[in-house]
Amino acid sequence: MSDQELSEKLKTVSLEDNLEEDFSSLTKKKKSAKKVVFEDEIEEEANDEFGGKYLHDAFSDLKKKKKKSKKPKAFDENEDEEMGEKAEDDEFLDLSSIKKKKKKSRKNMAAFEAEVADGIDDKDSKAKADVGDVWKGTDRDYSFTELLDRFYSVLRENNPELAGEKRKYTIAPPQIVRDGNKKSIFANLPDICKRMHRPPEHVIQYLFAELGTSGSVDGNGGLVIKGRFQQKQIENVLRRYIMEYVTCRTCKSGETILTKENRLYFIQCESCGSTRSVAPIKTGFQAQTAKRSVARRAAE
Amino acid sequence: MSNLQNLQSYDPFADTGETDNQQSTYIHIRIQQRNGRKTITSLQGLPEELDQKRLLKAFKKVFACNGTIVEDDELGEVIQLQGDQRTNVRDFLIDEKISKKDMIKIHGF
Numbered sequence: 562m563s564d565q566e567l568s569e570k571l572k573t574v575s576l577e578d579n580l581e582e583d584f585s586s587l588t589k590k591k592k593s594a595k596k597v598v599f600e601d602e603i604e605e606e607a608n609d610e611f612g613g614k615y616l617h618d619a620f621s622d623l624k625k626k627k628k629k630s631k632k633p634k635a636f637d638e639n640e641d642e643e644m645g646e647k648a649e650d651d652e653f654l655d656l657s658s659i660k661k662k663k664k665k666s667r668k669n670m671a672a673f674e675a676e677v678a679d680g681i682d683d684k685d686s687k688a689k690a691d692v693g694d695v696w697k698g699t700d701r702d703y704s705f706t707e708l709l710d711r712f713y714s715v716l717r718e719n720n721p722e723l724a725g726e727k728r729k730y731t732i733a734p735p736q737i738v739r740d741g742n743k744k745s746i747f748a749n750l751p752d753i754c755k756r757m758h759r760p761p762e763h764v765i766q767y768l769f770a771e772l773g774t775s776g777s778v779d780g781n782g783g784l785v786i787k788g789r790f791q792q793k794q795i796e797n798v799l800r801r802y803i804m805e806y807v808t809c810r811t812c813k814s815g816e817t818i819l820t821k822e823n824r825l826y827f828i829q830c831e832s833c834g835s836t837r838s839v840a841p842i843k844t845g846f847q848a849q850t851a852k853r854s855v856a857r858r859a860a861e
Numbered sequence: 862m863s864n865l866q867n868l869q870s871y872d873p874f875a876d877t878g879e880t881d882n883q884q885s886t887y888i889h890i891r892i893q894q895r896n897g898r899k900t901i902t903s904l905q906g907l908p909e910e911l912d913q914k915r916l917l918k919a920f921k922k923v924f925a926c927n928g929t930i931v932e933d934d935e936l937g938e939v940i941q942l943q944g945d946q947r948t949n950v951r952d953f954l955i956d957e958k959i960s961k962k963d964m965i966k967i968h969g970f
C-alpha cells in the first residue's frame with residue numbers, strides 16, 4: 562500500500578465521527594453499482610433496525626466487504642436506542658457517562674469508538690484470515706475498509722493497548738440504607754474511596770458540603786448522613802466529586818492521587834503525569850433548618 | 862509621537878480583569894433538606910450592585926414561593942427560597958441576563 566493511503570487511513574481513524582463522509586469519498590468508483598444496494602439496505606434497516614441488523618448479519622458471509630463499510634452506519638442508527646437503554650438501567654453507575662450526559666456528541670463518539678472496536682473484535686478471527694491477504698494474488702485496488710481492517714489487526718497484534726477501546730471508569734453504585742426516619746447510611750463508602758484512591762475524610766467533607774447536612778461514621782466505616790437521601794441523589798453527588806476531584810483533566814483517566822502541599826490540594830495523574838490544583842471544599846451558606854429552640858438548647 | 866499606534870504603551874502583563882472576576886462571581890445555588898420532604902434553596906454570591914430585595918420579590922412572584930434575605934457575616938446577603946427552586950433560579954438568572962450559565966454553580970443532590 563502506498564504511503565498516501567496509509568496517511569489517509571490514519572486521519573480517518575483519528576476523526577472517527579467523520580467516518581461516514583470519508584467512506585463515501587474514499588470508496589472507489591468501481592463500487593458505484595454496489596453502493597445503490599447499500600443505500601437500499603440502509604433504508605430497510607431504518608424501517609426495522611434490529612431485524613435489518615440480523616438479516617444483514619446472516620448475509621455477512623456473502624457480503625463481507627460491504628458489511629465492514631456498513632457497520633458504522635448501522636451503529637449510528639442503533640445508537641439512540643442504546644442510549645435509551647442506558648438511561649433505563651440506572652442501577653449501574655457508569656462513571657464514564659458523566660460528561661456524556663452533557664455532551665451528547667462526545668457520547669456518540671465514545672460509544673461509537675467502542676462500537677468500532679467491538680466490531681473488530683467480532684471480526685477478529687475472520688479478519689486475520691482474510692484481511693491482509695484478500696488482495697494477494699489479484700491486482701485489483703485495495704478498498705479503504707480492507708486497509709482499515711488490516712491496520713487494526715496489525716495494531717492489535719503488535720500493541721493491543723493502543724487499539725483497545727478506552728477502559729470505562731466504573732465504580733460500584735453507592736449503597737444507601739435508611740436508618741430510621743431521618744438518617745441514611747452510605748454503606749460502601751470505604752470501598753468506593755479505595756477505588757478512587759481518595760481518603761474517606763475528603764469524600765465525606767465533600768458530601769456534607771454538597772448536601773448541606775452533617776453526620777458521622779459508624780463502626781464499619783459506613784457514613785451516617787442526616788436527612789433522607791436516595792441512592793440516585795448520592796450517585797449524582799459522587800459523580801460530581803469524581804469529575805472535580807478524581808478524573809484527570811488532560812487525559813480523562815481516573816488514576817490520580819490527591820496530595821496536599823501548603824494547604825493546597827493537588828491531584829497528580831498516574832497515567833499521564835500531569836498535576837493540577839483543585840479547589841478546597843467549601844461549605845458555603847448553611848441555612849438554619851432545625852427548630853430555633855432546639856438550636857438554642859444545643860448551643861448552651 | 863504618541864498618536865502613532867505602535868508606540869502607545871501597552872502593558873501585556875496587566876490584568877485583563879477577567880481572571881480574578883471569575884472566581885469571585887460564582888453564584889452558588891444550594892439546597893438543604895428540612896423536615897420531611899421539604900427543602901430550602903439558598904442563593905449565594907449575587908453581585909453587590911443588584912437590589913436583592915427586588916430580586917427576591919421577582920423570585921417570589923415567578924416561582925410562587927416564599928423567601929427571605931438572610932444576612933451572613935462572611936457571605937453577605939443570601940436569598941433563601943422555600944422548596945427546590947434550583948433550576949428555576951438558574952433559568953431565571955440566565956433569562957434575565959443577570960449571570961451566565963457557567964458562572965452559576967448548582968450544589969446538592
